[in-house]
Amino acid sequence: MTHSSNTVQDNRISLLGLGPMGLALGGALLKQGHCLTVWNRTPDRADELVVQGAQRARTVAEAATASTITIVCLNDYTTIYRVLDRAAAELEGKVLVNLSSGAPSEARAALAWSAERGIDYLEGAIMVPPPLVGEPGAVILYSGDQGVFDRHRTTLAGLGDPRYLGADIGLAVLYNTALLEMMYATINGWLHASALLDSANVSAQKFAELALGWFMPTVVDYASLAEQAPDLDAADYPGDLGTLAMNLNALEHITRASEEQGVHSDHPRLMKELAERAVAEGHGSQNYFAIYELFKKASPRS
Numbered sequence: 001m002t003h004s005s006n007t008v009q010d011n012r013i014s015l016l017g018l019g020p021m022g023l024a025l026g027g028a029l030l031k032q033g034h035c036l037t038v039w040n041r042t043p044d045r046a047d048e049l050v051v052q053g054a055q056r057a058r059t060v061a062e063a064a065t066a067s068t069i070t071i072v073c074l075n076d077y078t079t080i081y082r083v084l085d086r087a088a089a090e091l092e093g094k095v096l097v098n099l100s101s102g103a104p105s106e107a108r109a110a111l112a113w114s115a116e117r118g119i120d121y122l123e124g125a126i127m128v129p130p131p132l133v134g135e136p137g138a139v140i141l142y143s144g145d146q147g148v149f150d151r152h153r154t155t156l157a158g159l160g161d162p163r164y165l166g167a168d169i170g171l172a173v174l175y176n177t178a179l180l181e182m183m184y185a186t187i188n189g190w191l192h193a194s195a196l197l198d199s200a201n202v203s204a205q206k207f208a209e210l211a212l213g214w215f216m217p218t219v220v221d222y223a224s225l226a227e228q229a230p231d232l233d234a235a236d237y238p239g240d241l242g243t244l245a246m247n248l249n250a251l252e253h254i255t256r257a258s259e260e261q262g263v264h265s266d267h268p269r270l271m272k273e274l275a276e277r278a279v280a281e282g283h284g285s286q287n288y289f290a291i292y293e294l295f296k297k298a299s300p301r302s
């Protein structure tokens with residue numbers, strides 16, 4: 001379904017939700033010269049944007065009526081439906097861009113909800129904190145109908161580099177969760193390793209010189225991980241430079257050292273158990289990346 005056209009009316013944008021992220025989106029849209037209408041459950045949160053030139057809508061329906069594009073940035077999908085149910089008629093034939101976080105199944109349900117009401121729906125995922133919205137380097141991921149995305153790309157670019165991922169509506173939030181998983185796993189690795197050194201009274205600041213200044217960029221080296229990505233796609237894990245069985249030894253040492261030093265040992269133990277399972281499944285003579293074959297399957301207890 002593709003109702004909207006790229007007309008001068010697209011300069012009008014409505015924004016529902018003025019938490020920290022909604023306020024940042026509103027500020028960036030005003031800076032871009034858009035005619036912005038805002039609505040928030042707690043109306044006072046709009047005060048600063050109103051001073052900067054935004055119109056305050058008294059109702060969700062009033063906000064949806066004011067523009068051809070409505071951006072929604074609320075805490076969750078339950079709230080989104082609670083809010084949008086009051087303006088479904090006003091949104092008909094227009095574009096709804098959801099920049100609230102969720103799961104792929106929620107994005108699919110929201111697409112179906114929108115389609116039933118004649119609304120063009122795009123799903124987005126904001127990959128930066130509020131102060132970086134609209135700034136160089138900000139990226140926002142989108143998925144859904146490419147025609148709708150293309151027509152509004154210029155408008156969306158004011159919030160951050162808009163990266164279109166595909167027609168599958170769940171892709172934006174799936175990328176979002178995958179990237180956040182990488183962030184948490186990396187940060188947890190650094191924090192747990194620092195705790196190990198802290199047990200010998202080595203400060204995180206001192207450890208950072210070696211760990212973050214040399215080890216991560218040289219030995220983990222993201223460019224080299226990217227070079228090896230095709231091997232994951234081809235399930236090609238030659239073990240000639242080191243095997244998963246050898247890496248299991250290292251993971252046993254990390255788990256034991258954590259226990260001996262009196263620091264939390266669940267994190268290395270989980271990595272050790274995963275490597276044990278991969279070895280049990282016959283990947284012991286391949287390299288460590290063969291653990292990817294385990295990750296691609298649902299875990300036994302789920």
Ligand SMILES: NC(=O)c1ccc[n+]([C@@H]2O[C@H](COP(=O)([O-])OP(=O)(O)OC[C@H]3O[C@@H](n4cnc5c(N)ncnc54)[C@H](OP(=O)(O)O)[C@@H]3O)[C@@H](O)[C@H]2O)c1
Pocket residue numbers: 016017018019020021022023040041042043045073074075076079082083099100101102126127128129130
């Ligand atoms: N902040 C970040 O760093 C960040 C980064 C990336 C993505 N995001 C995503 O952006 C979305 C918004 O985040 P946020 O940081 O702005 O704060 P948030 O706490 O997730 O959402 C606050 C917004 O939700 C509204 N709200 C909550 N319950 C409501 C209800 N029952 N009825 C109506 N409105 C309700 C709040 O209204 P009131 O003002 O009236 O309470 C406010 O507008 C979230 O999905 C978040 O995951 C945030």
